[in-house]
Amino acid sequence: MFLSRIKDLVVSALIAGTIMESIANKTHNSRKKAIRKENASFYRSLTVGTMDACYWDHKKTTVKLIDKRIKHNSWGVDFLALAFESKNSSIFNSEGMVFYTLSKWYGDIPKSTSMLTLLLCTLCPAFIWLFLKEKSGSNRKSDSHKGPHVAHEKNTCMYLVYCIFLGLYAHFMLIVLTFEFKWNWEVPLLVWILAFFVEEAIQIAQFNNEQKNKSRKTQRGKSSCRSFHNLKKNVRLYLQDEWNVLDICCILGFIIGYTLRWISATYDYGRLFLSINCMCFIWRFLQAFTLSKTIGPMLYMMFKMVKDLLPFLVILCVALFSYAVSAEAILYPNSVWSIDFVLHIPVTAFWLIFGQLDFLEELESMITKLCN
Incomplete structure (x- = not known):
């Protein structure tokens, strides 16, 4: 009944699957939970099946269907945003969604376009009218540089320019930086920082x-x-x-x-x-x-690892501080307060973690004096 009264089958099935999934996650009865999980999978399969059927029937119609259902639907929700939120990976693995992604990725640019041509058109948009060919039946040549694939090439060029900035900054820190102002190096650096701020x-x-x-x-x-x-x-x-x-x-x-x-x-x-x-x-x-397919997941895992490591670091800092204060009070009683003295307390305890036991010689000499 829920689906029979709704015209937007693709969006409605995804919403129904999301609702059933949330209900199943809050269900404690294992039998009812399994049934609701199965119903959620069934509704999601309707979304995937509809897009795949449309893809096999007419590929271009698939793009129009998804474009129309993304925001303009009877539910007033963003179809892709809902798919991301409910973590429906099966939707993005479907053939219809893969074809939609590729069509949006290249835009109006033919897939036969070489990488050199894309780089030239990215660096100088005027080359678009010379090198890029129109797709059959497409008269939107001026919008070719707005596709995601061209945007990716622009980002690549921007990172190459960013490498020049890093080289300029490193040269400034290693060689140029003094108390005097050197305009030929510092002015470009300041302009670059201003561009980042803008x-x-x-x-x-x-x-x-x-x-x-x-x-x-x-x-x-x-x-x-x-x-x-x-x-x-x-x-x-x-x-x-x-x-x-x-x-x-x-x-x-x-x-x-x-x-x-x-x-x-x-x-x-x-x-x-x-x-x-x-x-x-x-x-x-x-x-x-x-x-990157290889480095990207590694970076994500490292960020997650750092977040999981923070509670352990808090415990380590508490233990380190307690040992540092106690050891300093035993070894050096009645010390004179100063900023250097306060900063020295955790430093000694920190290097002990890495096996720096230089204070043992001083401790042995103190014990020898007391014994004599």
Whole structure:
């Protein structure tokens, strides 16, 4: 009855499968849970079967069907977003969805186009009119550079340019950095950092524009005080991406380090900030490997491992601090308080983890003096 009254079979079956899956996860009775899991699989199979049947009947119709059902459906939900949220991997493995992904990946560019042609058109869009051929029946040649495949090539070129920036930054830190301003090296570096800042601001503005477009459709005539609330929401969405957080840390770290560099009393601290900041910018290059089939999953596992390691590090820090204070109180009673003394306490205990037992000679000499 649920499916017979709905026209959008693909979306309706996916929603029904998602509902049954959530109900099954909250069911404690094993028999009922198995039945509901089976029903959820049945509804998902209707989605996959419909797309595959459409694919075998007419491939181009599959693209139009999925495009139409992504956002414009009777439920008012995003079909692909719902598929991602409910983790329906079988949907993305279906032949119809694979064909849809490939068609969107290449856009209006023929698959026979060589990689060199794509790189030339990416570096200079004017070459699109010379090298790229139109697909049969397609008159959208000017939109060829907007496809995801071309966007991927643009990102590749951007990472190559980013390597030049890293080389400039490394040369600045290793050779150029002094108390004097050297405009031929520092001006390009400052312009690059400003470009990074503008790029991050544009990303937040794009989130804001998308939210405004949604609010215009749903709530017209509302007060403008919601714009500030939407901005805060978009900033939170922006910071959900770990790479964006690293971008902000890199930009702020450079500003702090470059400012401290011009003060004679804090020049060394400025060099320290800029050195750590250079290291963060190099880490930022790891995003280029996230799309790799081999390195991408390894990076994901490393990030997950670091999150799982944090509770252990908290326990280690507590144990390390307790041992450091106790050992320092036993070996060096009545010490004079100072910043160096406070920083020295955890350092000695930390190196003990790696087998640095230099204090044993001092301890033996103290015992020998007491025995004599």
